[in-house]
Amino acid sequence: MNAAAPALEGDPRLIRLSDDVYVFGTYPYSGLVVTDEGCVAIDxxxxxxxxxxxxxxxxTKGALRFQIYCEHHSDHAVSAPILQPEVLITSETTAAGLDSDEAAREAMRTWGYYPDSDPAFIDAFEMARPTMTYRGRMNFAxxxxxxTLFEAPGHTMGSTIVHAVDDRVAFIADTGTTPAIQSGNPISWLTTIALLETLDVDWYVQGxxxxxxxxxxxxxxxxxxxALxxxxxxxxEGVTPQQVAERGGVLSVAELLHVPFVGREDMPPRLREAAGRELQEWSVDRxxxxxxxxxxDAPGAALGPVLREIV
Ligand SMILES: [Zn+2]
Structure with a gap:
């Protein structure tokens, strides 16, 4: 018998940005930074x-030392029980918004359902809770x-950006291209993106x-x-959220996702129907x-100054 092929070998969903930075182009896109002392996973x-x-x-790359959940939406926040990081990090805001165990099971049974999932696994599913949380910004080596991790309100109010400074990559999750504004603030989102544009990076890995x-x-x-x-x-003009949803929403999904991308086939089959009208109505409300x-009045990502020298 042939030995099993290494995981994801030759799989077009595996995007290699450098020797140490990988992205699994699935749902959501999942990041990995490899170091000599172990790995950091993002979502x-x-x-x-x-x-x-x-x-x-x-x-195959090393021990998983840290995993960061970039937001509280279920699609980004149910993998830690399987990946089993030593430390799971989120912002305090995201930690507070994470699903209950039953809400996560419900998401996995409905809009996030995958036909190849074992129903018994879902029935027994329990969320992993963050073992480290922060507000504002945190740094580690x-x-x-x-x-450098920092809170980046916009898509959600507790969203985290993971800036892998020496690898020149920012993991921005759904602060990138998505029509889902239902949990966020568009003005915060715009100012967060403007800040992201100033980062000295080669890539922005999105969700x-x-x-x-x-x-x-x-x-x-x-x-x-x-869209704003x-x-x-x-x-x-007094256009109602229902009327905007009927028109196709605040942002056109078809227009945003018209470029082919490697993860398209990995979207849960029922997502389209579930992510339609209601979410767009909520997005109009936001x-x-x-x-x-x-x-x-919109919260921003930028922190105040730290005094480098006392004058
Ligand atoms: Zn999201």
Whole structure:
């Protein structure tokens, strides 16, 4: 008998950004940074089967020292029981928003259902809770490499960006291209993206499509800004969230995801029907809410100054 092929060998969903940085282009896109002292995983697959394959791959690179959940949405936050990191990190805001065990099971049975999942696994599923949380920003070093995590409100109010400083990659999860604004604030999102554009990185790894270059991220910001402009017009004219949803939502999914991407086939089959109207109506609510306040009321990602020298 032939020995089994190493996990993900020759699989087009495995994106190698450098010798030490890998992305599994599944749902959601899952990141990995390898160091001499072990690995750092960013998010992880929602599908238990794909998470098991990802774990196998990670094990070929070293021990999984840290895993970071970038947001509380179920698709980003159910893989740790399978990947089993030594330390699971989120922002305090994300930790507070994570699913209950039953809510996670429900997500895995409904919109996030994969036909190859074992129902018994889902019935017995229990969430992994973060063992380390932070507010604002946190830094750590592993294997001589620097990692800076920071809160980046926008797609969700507790979203985390993982800046792998020495690997020149920012893992931005759904702060990247997605039409889902239901949990966030579009003005925070826009200012967060502007901050991300200033990072000295080669790649932005996002949650639901292939990694972005800076010009792609900039383009996404202009689309989001145009959506906010449209919402301002709609708000002034009294267009209801239902009417916007009927029209196709605050951002067109078809337009955003028209470029082919390696993870398309890995989206849960029932996602489309579940992620339709209602989520778009909630997204309009978030847009209108933000427009009723002054933009300076929207939380931002930038922290205040740290005194480098006392003068
Ligand atoms: Zn999300």
């Amino acid at each position: 992880g697959p929602m599908s238990p089967g794909r998470a098991a394959i990802w774990k196998e791959f990670i094990e 592993l294997g001589g490499k620097r990692f 639901h499509s292939d990694p972005l270059k800076r010009e792609d991220l900039h383009y996404w910001r202009t689309k989001l800004l145009a 402009d449209q919402a301002r017009v709609d708000h002034a 847009m209108y809410e933000a427009l009723r306040a002054h933009p300076t």
